[in-house]
Amino acid sequence: MIAALRLIEGGTAAAISASAGVLAYGVRVPSASLLAPSVFRGDVARPAIALTFDDGPSESTPALLEILDRSAARATFFQCGANVRRLPDIAREVAAAGHDIGNHTDTHPMLHFKSRDYIDREVAAAQETIERITGTRPRFFRAPYGVRWFGLGEVQRRHDLTGVMWTTLALDWKRPVQQVVARLMRGAANGAILCLHDGRVLQPRPDVRVMLEAVRAVLPKLMEQGFHFEKVTDILCPTKN
Numbered sequence: 410m411i412a413a414l415r416l417i418e419g420g421t422a423a424a425i426s427a428s429a430g431v432l433a434y435g436v437r438v439p440s441a442s443l444l445a446p447s448v449f450r451g452d453v454a455r456p457a458i459a460l461t462f463d464d465g466p467s468e469s470t471p472a473l474l475e476i477l478d479r480s481a482a483r484a485t486f487f488q489c490g491a492n493v494r495r496l497p498d499i500a501r502e503v504a505a506a507g508h509d510i511g512n513h514t515d516t517h518p519m520l521h522f523k524s525r526d527y528i529d530r531e532v533a534a535a536q537e538t539i540e541r542i543t544g545t546r547p548r549f550f551r552a553p554y555g556v557r558w559f560g561l562g563e564v565q566r567r568h569d570l571t572g573v574m575w576t577t578l579a580l581d582w583k584r585p586v587q588q589v590v591a592r593l594m595r596g597a598a599n600g601a602i603l604c605l606h607d608g609r610v611l612q613p614r615p616d617v618r619v620m621l622e623a624v625r626a627v628l629p630k631l632m633e634q635g636f637h638f639e640k641v642t643d644i645l646c647p648t649k650n
């Protein structure tokens with residue numbers, strides 16, 4: 410716990426008691442910045458939502474790009490280096506369509522109990538691959554499974570990355586379409602960051618039909634409510650913690 414407290418920034422250490430509960434909070438809670446500075450929500454003054462897609466690119470990503478285009482939506486894709494090497498043309502297509510590409514590690518490991526050097530190698534390999542193949546160097550990072558660990562904050566700083574969590578997890582990998590649609594509609598708000606998946610970890614040809622159907626259904630409804638869809642970088646404001 411001492412190590413964790415050393416990592417707290419902004420002089421908030423005194424306000425936080427050293428307990429296992431704090432550690433669990435720092436590792437998993439989207440709004441926590443204990444182990445690595447992260448943003449989890451955008452500007453609440455504007456009706457802009459950030460759609461984010463993790464674990465891609467996959468063979469289904471082009472279908473998603475078409476759906477996004479129909480709503481003039483720009484999104485942020487947190488890609489894994491290994492998937493970018495497997496499907497370089499699709500990764501380039503994402504960048505060419507005007508979306509942002511973030512770093513989601515190279516091979517999608519759970520980061521807890523990993524050394525700082527291990528975390529650094531995972532992040533660095535994804536940075537290198539994404540930049541080499543798409544020509545853009547990621548500025549945002551999303552931890553696999555949302556799990557942050559000791560050393561991640563330093564690794565993010567070294568690579569100039571800002572962590573991005575979410576306001577709503579769509580649970581699109583395990584719930585039926587109607588429930589995913591309902592979660593997204595409930596989660597829609599000014600500055601919301603919605604987390605979906607256009608891949609499934611490193612699986613080739615993942616089944617992401619639920620995500621595609623849900624996004625196809627939800628975007629026109631949200632536009633009717635006055636929302637539009639921006640990249641994370643365009644909706645940001647700092648975390649509260």
Ligand SMILES: [Zn+2]
Pocket residue numbers: 463464513517552553554610
């Ligand atoms: Zn993931």
